[in-house]
Amino acid sequence: TWSTRPQRILRAVQQSATRGDPRSVVRAIDQFCRHKEWAMNVGDEKGCILDSVVSELNPSTVLELGTYCGYSTVRIASLLPPHAKLITLEFNPDFAAVARQVIAWAGLQGKVQLVEGASGDWIPKMKEQFGVKTFDLVFLDHWKDRYLPDTKLMEECGLLRKGSILLADNVICPGTPDYLEYVRNSPRYKSQYFKSHLEYTKAEDGLEKSVFLG
Numbered sequence: 168t169w170s171t172r173p174q175r176i177l178r179a180v181q182q183s184a185t186r187g188d189p190r191s192v193v194r195a196i197d198q199f200c201r202h203k204e205w206a207m208n209v210g211d212e213k214g215c216i217l218d219s220v221v222s223e224l225n226p227s228t229v230l231e232l233g234t235y236c237g238y239s240t241v242r243i244a245s246l247l248p249p250h251a252k253l254i255t256l257e258f259n260p261d262f263a264a265v266a267r268q269v270i271a272w273a274g275l276q277g278k279v280q281l282v283e284g285a286s287g288d289w290i291p292k293m294k295e296q297f298g299v300k301t302f303d304l305v306f307l308d309h310w311k312d313r314y315l316p317d318t319k320l321m322e323e324c325g326l327l328r329k330g331s332i333l334l335a336d337n338v339i340c341p342g343t344p345d346y347l348e349y350v351r352n353s354p355r356y357k358s359q360y361f362k363s364h365l366e367y368t369k370a371e372d373g374l375e376k377s378v379f380l381g
């Protein structure tokens with residue numbers, strides 16, 4: 168087929184969602200992924216858990232690791248207070264190109280900084296490049312074997328403060344066993360598992376919410 172799945176997701180947004188209406192963008196992607204082609208967005212079920220964590224925390228600084236098509240970027244950014252900022256890292260340039268357009272369709276480009284590149288390269292540069300002190304919330308949804316090394320890197324770079332929240336997708340499916348073991352057994356975190364399902368399927372998955380204790 169001539170297009171890629173992210174490009175077909177973007178087309179679905181442009182055909183079915185209203186410019187400037189984040190909820191219609193989220194709905195268009197969920198409809199497409201539920202009825203046309205599965206894709207690795209956090210999805211509507213886990214997305215509601217994500218929404219409740221963001222709304223309760225009301226964060227000023229958010230880091231998302233793994234943008235993909237921008238689905239969770241739009242969900243998070245649409246709930247942020249006026250001066251809050253969301254930095255989202257994406258390694259794959261084709262995903263990043265689609266995500267920029269999805270975020271723009273939702274009218275959220277003013278709240279979102281999409282950075283292309285590897286999380287391991289960018290995390291040490293967050294302070295100098297983006298004037299970030301610490302993150303109130305980090306949403307981990309990138310390569311599953313990068314969750315643990317990147318969490319340790321964020322600790323080492325002083326990007327987490329007492330009360331910072333890590334919210335991790337896919338801790339059951341595809342699974343992040345080394346990360347789970349770390350945040351559940353480290354005295355520096357208080358962890359909680361939110362049981363759910365793999366996006367658009369009946370398979371079990373869930374989100375792990377971990378508070379950094381400093």
Ligand SMILES: O=C(NC/C=C/[C@H]1OC[C@H](O)[C@@H]1O)c1cc([N+](=O)[O-])cc(O)c1O
Pocket residue numbers: 207208209233234235257258259262308309310311336337340341365366
């Ligand atoms: O690999 C997943 N996410 C990591 C994405 C990795 C790709 O996007 C970031 C990087 O550019 C890489 O090319 C994933 C996979 C499944 N899955 O069911 O296979 C479900 C999910 O929710 C996922 O986030």
Ligand SMILES: [Mg+2]
Pocket residue numbers: 207208209308336337
């Ligand atoms: Mg995921």
